[in-house]
Amino acid sequence: LAGLRLRLEAALESNQDLEPAVAASLVDADRLESTIDELLALARDRRSDGASPVDLRQLLDEMSPEWRGRLALQNRDLDLNLEPGTPDPRASAAAVRQILAVLVDNATTHGAGTVAVTVREATDAVAIDVSDAGPGVPESDIDLFARQADERSGHGIGLALARRLAEAEDGRLELTRRMPPTFTLLLPPALPAAPTLQPATGTTPDDLPARAR
Numbered sequence: 001l002a003g004l005r006l007r008l009e010a011a012l013e014s015n016q017d018l019e020p021a022v023a024a025s026l027v028d029a030d031r032l033e034s035t036i037d038e039l040l041a042l043a044r045d046r047r048s049d050g051a052s053p054v055d056l057r058q059l060l061d062e063m064s065p066e067w068r069g070r071l072a073l074q075n076r077d078l079d080l081n082l083e084p085g086t087p088d089p090r091a092s093a094a095a096v097r098q099i100l101a102v103l104v105d106n107a108t109t110h111g112a113g114t115v116a117v118t119v120r121e122a123t124d125a126v127a128i129d130v131s132d133a134g135p136g137v138p139e140s141d142i143d144l145f146a147r148q149a150d151e152r153s154g155h156g157i158g159l160a161l162a163r164r165l166a167e168a169e170d171g172r173l174e175l176t177r178r179m180p181p182t183f184t185l186l187l188p189p190a191l192p193a194a195p196t197l198q199p200a201t202g203t204t205p206d207d208l209p210a211r212a213r
Contacts, residue, residue: 001032003028004025004032007021007024007025008021008025035098038094038098039098052090053089053090054088054091054096055088056082056096056119056128057082059096059097060080060082060100060117063097063100063101063104064078067104067108070108076113076115077115078114078115078116079115079117080116081116081117081118082118082119083119083120083121085121086120086121087126087189088126089171089187089188089190090188090190090191091171095166095168095169096169096185098161099165099166099185100117100130102161103130103183103185104130106158106159106183107131107132107134111132112132112133112134112135113132114132114133115130115131115132116129116130116132122186124189125171125186125187125188125189126187126188126189127185128184128187129176129182129183129184130182130183130184131177131180131181131183134181136179136181137175137178137179137181145159145160145173146160166187169187169188170187170188171185171186171188172185173185
C-alpha cells in the first residue's frame with residue numbers, strides 16, 4: 001500500500017503522463033488484493049499437517065520478476081541461489097509466499113545493494129536466507145519482531161506477521177546476522193514418499209491369503 005501511494009504521489013508531482021503510473025498502480029492493487037485473499041485463506045485454515053511440498057524454484061520464478069522490477073527502480077539487483085540437492089519444504093505455499101514477500105520488501109525498503117535469496121539445506125530443515133548489503137539492523141530482536149507499528153523506524157507488523165506465519169507452519173523466522181542483515185526462514189523438509197509394497201517375485205495377488213488381499 002505504501003508503494004502504491006508513493007508511485008501515485010510521484011506521478012502527480014512530476015506533471016507527466018499519468019497513464020503509466022495508473023497502469024502500474026492497478027498491478028499493485030491486484031497484488032494487494034491477492035495478498036489479502038491469501039492471508040484470509042490462511043486465517044481460516046491454520047493447520048499445516050495437511051501441507052504438501054512447496055516447489056521453491058517455481059515459487060521464486062513466479063515472484064522474482066516483481067522483485068527485480070522494484071529493485072531496478074533503485075538501480076539494485078536480485079540474486080537467487082538454490083543449492084543443488086536441497087529438498088522442498090513441507091508448508092503452505094501461500095504462507096511461504098507471504099513470508100518471502102515481507103522479507104524481500106523489508107530488504108528493498110530498508111536495505112541497500114543487491115538483495116540475495118538463498119535456498120539451502122540445514123540440519124533437519126530447509127533454510128531460506130534473505131540478505132542485502134545494507135548497514136545492518138540496529139534494533140534488538142525483540143523490537144524488530146514486535147507486533148506494533150513504529151513510525152520512527154518504519155517497521156510495521158510485517159515482520160511480526162511473517163514470524164507468526166512461519167511458526168504456524170512448524171517453522172522459524174530469525175534474524176541470523178545483523179551485518180550484513182540476513183533473515184533466515186527455516187521450514188520442515190517434505191518427507192519422502194513411502195515405498196509401495198509389492199508382492200514377492202513369482203507371487204501374484206491370487207496367491208496371497210484372503211486376509212492379505
